[in-house]
Amino acid sequence: MIERSSIKRHPADMWGAHFLPGMLLLPTFLCALAADFPFTAPLDLDVTPRVTVLSSGLQGCRRFRSSAVPISTMLLQDDSERLYVGAQGAAFALNASDISASPPLSIEWEASSEKKSLCLLKGKDNKTECFNHIRLLQRFNSTHLYMCGTHAFWPLCAYIEEKTFVMSSDPEEGRDKCPHGPKTGYTAVIIDQQIYTASQYDFWSFPDIRRNSPSPVLRTEDAPTRWLNEAEFVGSALVRESLGSSNGDDDKIYFFFTEKSQEQTTSSSHSRVARVARVCKGDRGGRLTLQKRWTSFLKARLTCSVPEFDFHFNMLRSVFVMHGLTPQDTLFYGIFGLEWKNVKASAVCRFPLSEVQEAFEGPYMENEDSGTTWKEYVGKIPDPRPGTCITDDLRSKGINTSTSLPDDVLDFVRRHPLMSKQVQSADRRPLLFRRATDYTQMAAQVVQGLDEQMYHVLYMGTDEGWLHKAVDIKGQLHIIEELQLFEQPVPVISVLISSNKRGVYIGSPSGVVQLPLSNCIRYSSCYDCIFARDPHCAWNGAECVDMMTQSNRSNLIQDILHGRTGCESTRYDVVQRSRSVRVGDDVLLQCELSSNLATPLWTLDGSQVQGYDLSSGFRTGTDGLLIIEARHDQSGLYTCHAVENNVKVAVVTYNVSISLDLPPPPHTKKFNIITTLPAPTVHPSSDGAHTLLLLSPRNMEAIYLSLITVLGGLCFVLTVVLAYVGFCLRTGQRGKYSLRAAAAAHPSSKRSSRCKKQHRISSSMELKTISSHCNGICNGVSKPRNEDLQDGGFLQIVPGEGQTSMNNETPPPAPPLPPTPQHTSQECDFPNGLSATLPSVLRRMNGNSYVLLRQSDSENTSPLSHTFSEELSRILEKRKHTQLLPRPDESSV
Known part of the structure; x- marks a missing residue:
């Protein structure tokens, strides 16, 4: 949106100008701190999706309900x-x-x-x-x-x-x-017709990991040391770790869950922690000790934290196992959340199998006297090592099955299920962090890029029915796009990938959605294709294509690592527009950027436009450039560039011509008021013509003094209001507020007659678009000239109408509000560059909207003729019908 306009201040107002904004900003600052509590994330981890696609824009989408x-x-x-x-x-x-x-x-x-x-x-x-x-x-x-x-x-x-x-x-x-x-939390896997499950099976039992078929049935131990403590299971997987073995004797099943912390001490701040547990596929239980119990059960803590802030994500929500060419290449991707239920945040951490194996081969923890105090075990460890699988090495020592293990080994396993060493994530930090997002499920695949490197592409579903596609680039995730799968928010419960069908399947309680793994045709230019950094997509010189469909890749362009090189010699089309405006008009040049990661850069005849200087005459924002009170020397070629990955790409050009033949109307006082109203829109008047709401800055002394006076005397205003109410009650008269739309006046009508028809309103506050001029026909309706655009078509609050009913009759209902303007497919380009049809979806970044107010002045009107409360009531009433955004973001509230 357009940035805040400058306001000329009288020297006597400098104290109020500095003190009051600070007082107003203080609650905002405190709210921001409260929103970020109890953590603040590193900027390089809080990743923004590059492209946002709504459900109406999904391509190749198929649904099952x-x-x-x-x-x-x-x-x-x-x-x-x-x-x-x-x-x-x-x-x-x-x-x-x-x-x-x-x-x-x-x-x-x-x-x-x-x-x-x-x-x-x-x-x-x-x-x-x-x-x-x-x-x-x-x-x-x-x-x-x-x-x-x-x-x-x-x-x-x-x-x-x-x-x-x-x-x-x-x-x-x-x-x-x-x-x-x-x-109930639950996970299951069937391996070689053996069913392994983990859950709390009924409402009076403890959580358990079981092998149910075939015999013998095995489960976890409850006494003297309970192996699982209020566990919530989220996943399980088989990892075939037997290298060169014909019977897979060292294969293991891994279970992932969150449970109540057993290491809890007086200094611990987490009551629940994420765990990984394992059992051997060939486990048969013990002969007497641990009979029908696991003899290979061990568990360790999964650590997903931001080391700079000593902040831990200790709630495991989902896990995906990425199998490699060898067992040692196996990776565990986990989605983690916070223990605080009222704070939404997610982190994605990656754990190599080698880190997990190192933890299980490290020291054990022991529990003294079955209490809550756990510490590292420093005593003698029996042989063979407790928790290991029965391999050919143990068979050579006469231990053929787990039932042949010595009792001291089995007793040690019963009392020491927890490992001391924690499983650290890769690079000791999350791959991704997202505020205000709860990821629920994920899936991943390996894609070979044009540079012959292997990239991991992740598909992550959220609790509100969105799908984020991301690529792992050197230990950090770049979110390529976010896709809205369902119009109504529903959680994603499953994400599955098919390489053969080249599709991803997303399940939710309400249905299933099928999407292609990538939609490269969405990127219309070479730079857009390169900036996406999608391993599936590459530029072939004419369009962005799916690499998997290209047999000849010699002419393809792709840059996953940096996302900026390869398009230097490629030509692309730039949208060209022309604007002819008059001196003194406010000109809005729109520039919509398709990428959430791009920032706009404006140039005038090749020189950068500085939109932050108070005297520059420009205001820049994420949606466009505003020329304030256009001057003749501001004519020229304006170009909007999208800057992304340190590359500047032209998006649209405006050839702006500012003429002197039509000077602005005399005796007009202008002033700026910064407010959080949405961008101005076109309202229909009673005669069918579109009345434009005009806003402009100048001459703030009178209104600013009035504003400071009213803010400083709020108590006095409240006293006057109470006195007025008391007076009405004493006289038996009761004021009635009438909400009506003022009819559009004929050009020959006088201001005095209009004031009489509107119950002696002393002056009018007009809300107009950036410019008061629109030549030609818009949507089939002739637009009036500037002198016609006066009091028509806006809502007014008229006090004092109606009499008090002496017989307590029910007051008549308020008249209906005027209809909201309907969007049409036609578009009217005004001379100042503002379209009657604005974008249906506005960027949600830096989303403060600002409008300018212009007060018409006549011989008998004064800027001080209205009280602040009257003007505020009118602004709030108009604000109801000038909303552009279907859901305003936090920064515009």
Whole structure:
């Protein structure tokens, strides 16, 4: 928006000019501190998405909606032609190429009426909980899927024949495989027809990690040391760490969760911490000690923090495992949040497998007397090392299975499940930090760039239904774009990627959205394509194309590392416009930037325009350039440049001609008032013509003295108001405020007659557009000249109408407000450069809107003829009908 205008001050007003703004800014400053409490993030981590795309602008988008909502789980395998969706009382098999293709295969699986009745007797909600919510839907073998549902707090599971997508057997008991409730933290993975799950399985049990099938069934230990403490599970994954082994004896399953801190001391500030736990895939439990319990269970803390501020993100929300070419290349990407529920913020941290292994090979923690005090164990560690898997090395020593482990080893595992060393994130800091954003789910893939380097591209869903696409560049995330998936805010519950289908699938409780991995055609120029830094996209000399579709890459241009080189010799089109205005007019030259990371730079005949000097005559903002009271020497070629990544690119040029043939009307006093009203709009008058609201700066002495006087005497004003109310009550007269639209006056009408028709209003405060001139026809309506643009079409508050009813009759309802101007497809370019049709979506950066007020002066009017409260009432009434932004951002409130 346009920056604040300068105000000429009388020397006697200097004290008020400095003291009052400081008093007004003090509450704003305190509010800003409160908003940032309890942390302030490094500027290089609080990343802004480069491009914002609303749901109406999504390209290649396909959707799936069903009456069976909410959706709870999704399954996609890259070599499969189907996307499986589990919902409330049903499961679906969608076409992975086009999820909107109908009809999909489906399985209806509602909870029985008997189970629903029992659920109600347990005190559960019959609108959300007493249904069959599908919580597990995964591949069991090459021919069947396995599905589990809550079944109204009585979990059941069933096998599904994949080809026909029907149940191949009757449902079986699922209490040890599926939680009872739809919102309970839960994760599951099926490996070699063995089902590993982690959850709080019913409302009276403790959280548990279990292997349910085949026998033997294993679980975690509760005594004497509880291995899990109020854990909320978010994910699990198999990592095949057996190098050169035919039976995978060292493969491990990793579980990720948040639990109550066991290291809590008097100096600790966190009650919950993020954890990673592991068990060996070949674990069979102990013979006597730890019978039917894990003998390989260990856990360690995941640390995602900003070291400069000693600030920790200790709530793990989601995790994605990026498998590499070798087990050591495995990466764990985690989404972390804050423990304070009233503060929205997210961080993304990355953990190499080597860091996790180092923590599990380090020292143990011990708990003294089963209390809450944990400290590092310094005693002797038994052999073989507790928590290790049974490998060929141990078999050579006569230990063939976990049941052969010595009792001292098993007893040590029972009492020392926690590791002392914490798992540190890569580079010891987050890859990304976002204020006011709660990421919920994510997925990632590896893309090879034109420079032969491998880049990790992340897709992250938010709690309000947005998808952020980002690329990991040397340990920091660059957000390429943010996409609005749903018009109504809903949380993203699942993000899946298919390299074969070249699509990303986003699940929410209300439905599923399918999008292409990248939409390169959105970038219309070489610089726009390069600035995006999208590994999928490159410039071929004519357009931005998807690299995966190009067999010949010799002529492609791409710069992921820096995002600024390659387009120096490329030609591009610049929008050219012309403006002819009169001396004294205020000219607004608009410049919309498609990138949120770009800043505008204006030049006049090749020289940079300085819009911050008080005497420059210019005001610059993120939306355009304002020429204040145009002078003849300000004519010339104005160019708006977008500056991004230290590269200046011309966006639009204006050939501005300022003529002297039409001087401004005489006897007009102008002044500036800085306010937070939105940009001016066109209001319809009663005769159908558009009345333009005009604002301009000059001669502030009188109004500024009046403003200071009123602000300094607020108590006096309140006293006068109370006296006036008392007088009305004593005389039995009651004032009535009437809200009416003043009719547009005929050009030959006199000001005195208009004042009589409007109940003796002494003078008029007019709100107009930047310029009072509009020649030609706009939307089929002839625009009046400057002398016609007077009191028509604005709302006035008229006190004193109406009489007090002596019989307590109900007062008549207030007249309806005038209709809001409708947007049309036609556009009127005024001579000063302001369009009647403004952009439908304005940038939300530095979003303060400022308007200028012009007061018409006549022989019998004075700037002091109105009280401040009267003028303020009129401004507030007009403000209701001049909103441009559908949702104003914080800086404009």
